[in-house]
Structures are given as C-alpha cells and as structure tokens.
Amino acid sequence: xxxxxxxxxxxxxxxxxxxxxxxxxxxxxxxxxxxxxxxxxxxxxxxxxxxxxxxxxxxxxxxxxxxxxxxxxxxxxxxxxxxxxxxxxxxxxxxxxxxxxxxxxxxxxxxxxxxxxxxxxxxxxxxxxxxxxxxxxxxxxxxxxxxxxxxxxxxxxxxxxxxxxxxxxxxxxxxxxxxxxxxxxxxxxxxxxxxxxxxxxxxxxxxxxxxxxxxxxxxxxxxxxxxxxxxxxxxxxxxxxxxxxxxxxxxxxxxxxxxxxxxxxxxxxxxxxxxxxxxxxxxxxxxxxxxxxxxxxxxxxxxxxxxxxxxxxxxxxxxxxxxxxxxxxxxxxxxxxxxxxxxxxxxxxxxxxxxxxxxxxxxxxxx
Numbered sequence: 001x002x003x004x005x006x007x008x009x010x011x012x013x014x015x016x017x018x019x020x021x022x023x024x025x026x027x028x029x030x031x032x033x034x035x036x037x038x039x040x041x042x043x044x045x046x047x048x049x050x051x052x053x054x055x056x057x058x059x060x061x062x063x064x065x066x067x068x069x070x071x072x073x074x075x076x077x078x079x080x081x082x083x084x085x086x087x088x089x090x091x092x093x094x095x096x097x098x099x100x101x102x103x104x105x106x107x108x109x110x111x112x113x114x115x116x117x118x119x120x121x122x123x124x125x126x127x128x129x130x131x132x133x134x135x136x137x138x139x140x141x142x143x144x145x146x147x148x149x150x151x152x153x154x155x156x157x158x159x160x161x162x163x164x165x166x167x168x169x170x171x172x173x174x175x176x177x178x179x180x181x182x183x184x185x186x187x188x189x190x191x192x193x194x195x196x197x198x199x200x201x202x203x204x205x206x207x208x209x210x211x212x213x214x215x216x217x218x219x220x221x222x223x224x225x226x227x228x229x230x231x232x233x234x235x236x237x238x239x240x241x242x243x244x245x246x247x248x249x250x251x252x253x254x255x256x257x258x259x260x261x262x263x264x265x266x267x268x269x270x271x272x273x274x275x276x277x278x279x280x281x282x283x284x285x286x287x288x289x290x291x292x293x294x295x296x297x298x299x300x301x302x303x304x305x306x307x308x309x310x311x312x313x314x315x316x317x318x319x320x321x322x323x324x325x326x327x328x329x330x331x332x333x334x335x336x337x338x339x340x341x342x343x344x345x346x347x348x349x350x351x352x353x354x355x356x357x358x359x360x361x362x363x364x365x366x367x
Contacts, residue, residue, distance in 0.1 A: 035071040036333040038064055039088045042076045045097035046294075047125060047143060050074045053299045057094065059316045060297045060325055070329065081109035085118060089336040090329060094123040094294040098148040098173075107155040114156070119287040119332040123294035124149050124163050126177035126191065126218045127241045133303050133311075141244075143295070144175035146218055153290075160227040161220040161279045161290055164268035166240040174241040176268040178217050178275050178292070182235040186304050191216045193232070194319065199274075200230035205334075206280060206289070206327045214319045216303060217292035219268055219275040230278035238269040280331070287332050297325050 040061060042050045049056030051074070064070045078084050080102070085091065091113065096102075102110075114120065127144035134140045146163035153162060164176040177191050184190040196212045206229065219238040220228065232238075239247045269275035277292040296315050304311040316322050 036069055036089045036329075036336045037073060037087055038070050038090045038092065038329065038333075039073045039075055039085070040092045040094070041080060041096075042074050043078065043080070044093075044102065044148075045100040047095035047097070047140070047145075048294055048298050050076075055298060055300045057294070057298055059299045059314070060322075063322060063326065064329065067326075070333075079103065079109070080106040082112045083109075085109055085113035086116075088113060088118050090119045090121060090332045092121045092123070093149070093152065094121075095125045095143075095145075096148045096152070097142075098145040101148065102152055102155065104155075107152075111156055114286045114288075115284060117285040117336075119336075120283075120289075121328060121332060122149055122153070122288065122290045123297075124175075124218045124290075124292050125294050126216050126292065127175040127247075128177070128303070129241065129246045131246075133306070134300075144177070144218055144241075145173075146175045147173040149290075158283065158288065160281055160283075160288070161222070161225045161276070163292070164219045164221050164238060164240070166268070174243075175218055176238045176240045177247070178219050178232050178236055178238045178269075178277060180233055180236040183233055185214065185302070185310065186308050189304055192303055193217075193236070195230070195232070199233060200278070204229055204280065205331045206324070208327055210320045210324050210327065212319045213296070213321055213324055214302070214315070215277070215293045215296045215321075217277040217296070219277055219292055220279055220290065221268075223269060223273050223276060225276065225279060227279040227281040228276040229280045231274040231276045232269075234274065235271050236269075236275055237267055237271045237273075238275045240268050287334075289328050289332060291328075296321050 040050050040057070050058065050061060052058050053062070061072050061074070065072045073088070075084065080091075091110070110120075124146040125144045128134055128141070134143070147165055150162045150165060166174045166176070168174060178193065179190045180193045181187070181190045183193045183195065185192045185194060192214065193216065194212055194214050197207070197210070200207050200210075219232075241247055278289065280287070280289045296318075299314050299316055302310055302313050302315060302318065316325075
C-alpha cells in the first residue's frame, strides 16, 4: 500500500512536469533574428538614386542589406506618415530637392516617429561650379541645395545645427563647400579633401576603427555648436557659391576673425574657425546625425582631373568611407534590438531539472 502511494505521487509529479513543459510558451525562432529596419526616403527627388550603383547610393544600400543586422526599405512615393514610419528604426534623408518639399502631414509623421524612438540620418551635399568634372551632368549642377534640409529641420523644430546658406534674393539660396589647399588630394581641386582623426571626436563610436576619410562637403552652422562631432583643419575654409556658375573666391582667405565678423558673407568659414561637417546628438528618445556629404557614399568616381590616377576611385570605397557609413548606422540603431532576457529560460530549465530529480527520487523510493 505504501509503495502504491509513492508510485501514485511519483506519477502525479511526472504528469505535472509533462503538462508544464507542454504548455510552456515557446520562443519564436525569428525573435533573435529580427533586423533593424532602415528606410531610405526616395520620395523627395533626392540627388543620388537609391538603386544606382554607378552614380548613386546603390553600393551603400547593398552593403546595408548584405548585413544580417539590417534590412533596407526604399520609399519611392508614399508620404512619410506615422503609418509608414511605425516600424522604422533609422530614417535616411539624403540630398532632397528644394522643389519637392515635405508636407505638414509628413512633418507630423516624422515628428511622431522621432518621439517613438526612430533615429534619423540627414545628409546634405557641397555646391560645385563649372570647374568640376561633374558639371557636364546638367542635373548635377544644383548639387548642394541644402536649403531643403534646413526647411525640413526648421519644420521639425530641431535647432541644433543648420547648413551654411547664403540667401541673395527672395528665393535664391546658395550653399557652400569646404576647401583646404593643404589637405587636398590634388592641388587643382582644393575641395576633395582627406581628413583624419585629428579633426573628429575620437572617442565617438561613429569613428571606431576609422583612420581617414576622403570627402567633399558642405559645412554646418553655428561653427561652435556643441553637437559638432567633426570639423575641417585649421587650414580649412568654406565658400558660398556667388551665382549659378562659380564661387565668390577660393583663394586662401587672409582674413582676421574681426574682418570675418564685418563681412560674414565673404566666406561661410575662414581658416582658423575649423568649419564643421558633421553633428551627432541625442534627440529625446532618438538619435540624429547631420552630415555635409551624401556624395562620399556614392558609386560616383572622385571629382579629380582626368590626369590623376585616382579619378577612377569610387567615393564609397575610398579610404574608410564605407566603414564610416556603417558605423553611423550602428550608432543610430544602438538599442533598436533588445535581446531576449536569459533569466526566464534559465529559471524554467532549472525548475524542470529540479522536478525531474524529485520524480526520479520518488520512483526509486517506490521500488
């Protein structure tokens, strides 16, 4: 009788264990494989085609898609409303056209997305003039229409930085370009510049394992903004376009800060002011990076004279440009994927082992 009671108790324990294991919620296999959603907005006539690997940003988006961490969605026409952006972790706005602005509903949608934790990567571009090798492509002559981005940031009430813009008429805006005759790859093209770790915030995760970058870039204002993470050198300066074909003056500016204060439109930044080209900052629940060069991530070849052997190099694969882009995405999406806690599964396994041990003990005792 005693044996029967023990056997019955052991059977109850074993049955309970079986039922317990049957009704345990199983982990979804996709949970650990969730990807960070990157949305590239191609709905506002961006200067660089999202799928163009030769002249656009196709190489960049291919690299992102090739990573198991990310998945890229290209928005070609839908408005950027809260429904579209609901599951987006990082929104990329790259060189939109000034004639194709963002609507009030889109601004409201982006604002809500930022409040809910969507981060944003905003890229402008430098201006070029008729000496550029790119000038032969007529649609490229309005490169650097950064007024579109300034209006976008204004509408979002993001007050950190703006692109340097010179307004010469009611609806005429000229962007700028950073120059550096000492750091230029080719002396005849002083706006294609190599920058190194002495010009950026070395401890920032965005610059992890970055040794040097090659860029042509617009600059940001104010010059001393706390959000600035990367600048030019002491020898760098920046100049506005003065009209549709040329810059006002790209000779090395021999100006004092006092002269610059009296003539602020002579240059957008003079040597010694370390013109910024990147800002990165926390914005509520999100993060934002604003960068003066989308072209540095394109498949287009460097804007160098045809006699320069490096003219066949593509921007994206030059120096550490591609790694830099992936680092930016990594910082913007940090925390986007929360790994499942191991505490509950460990507790379940430990409990199951304990119950099995008790059942085994009771069976042994019942014999």
